Amino acid sequence: MKQPKDVDSYIAAFPKDVRIALSNLRKTIKTAAPKAQERISYRIPFYYYHGRLAYFAGFRNHCSFFIMGKSAEKYSKELKPYMATAHTAHFTPKKPLPTALVKKIIKDTMKANEQKHDA
Numbered sequence: 001m002k003q004p005k006d007v008d009s010y011i012a013a014f015p016k017d018v019r020i021a022l023s024n025l026r027k028t029i030k031t032a033a034p035k036a037q038e039r040i041s042y043r044i045p046f047y048y049y050h051g052r053l054a055y056f057a058g059f060r061n062h063c064s065f066f067i068m069g070k071s072a073e074k075y076s077k078e079l080k081p082y083m084a085t086a087h088t089a090h091f092t093p094k095k096p097l098p099t100a101l102v103k104k105i106i107k108d109t110m111k112a113n114e115q116k117h118d119a
Helices: 007-012 017-031 099-118
Strands: 039-041 044-048 054-058 063-069 082-086 088-091
Touching: 007 017, 007 039, 007 044, 017 044, 017 054, 017 063, 017 099, 054 099, 063 099
Parallel strands: none
Antiparallel strands: 039 044, 044 054, 054 063, 063 088, 082 088
16 A cells, blocks of 8 residues: 555555544544544554553554553453454454443543653
8 A cells, every 4th residue: 555645545555444443443533532642553543642551453454553651461351252462452343342441541541642742
């Protein structure tokens, strides 16, 4: 995939089921972190609020949610069915990440970023 100009063009490049899954994740992140800046970094969507919040990406056989900070450890029990690496959750359009869990992760990471920023 060539460098997308924005998150809309990134998501638009995928088949419908993946577009829906990524759009839903995007909406969840933006709801949990309305002040976060949405960017493209490493050719994938990225969210910034006083530091890195999260990335997400689509691939041929799965989608990924890249968790920043210590939230992956904090929510490891809830994330266990999805974890591919220490900070990467894999999901599919048929088995998306729980919305409430994503919101908790984003809010927790925001809080940690704020504390680092204010220190």
